[in-house]
Amino acid sequence: HRMHAERFSISHSAADRINEAERIVAVGTTVVRVLEAAGRESGKLRVQEDATNIFIYPPYRFHAVDVLLTNFHLPRSTLLMLVSAFAGREFLLRAYQEAIRKRYRFYSYGDCMLIL
Structure with a gap:
C-alpha cells in the first residue's frame, strides 16, 4: 500500500526534549508516524523539516513511541492498522467492541483512547 506523505518539522528544543525523555506519549497517529520515521536510522531525533510516507502495520516494532x-x-483504514500494530489486534478488537456497546463516537471528532 502506498501511503500519503505527511510533512513535519522538528525544532531543536523538541528534538532535545524527546531525546532526553524516558517515555514518549504520542498524541495522534501523525505524531507516531513522524517520530517512528524521523529517528529510525540513528535512534535519535534531529532538527529537520521533511515528509514521511511510512506505513505502519502489524507486526511493526515501535522504537520511538511508548x-x-x-x-x-x-474500519479498514490504514490508521486502524497502525493502532493495531501498537496495541495488538485482539486487544484493539475488544476495545472497539466495548466502544460500540457504550456508543462511543468514532473518527476525527469522536471519542479517543489512551493506549499504555
Missing part, C-alpha cells in the same frame, strides 16, 4: 492517544478510527 504511549498513544488516538481516535477510534474507521
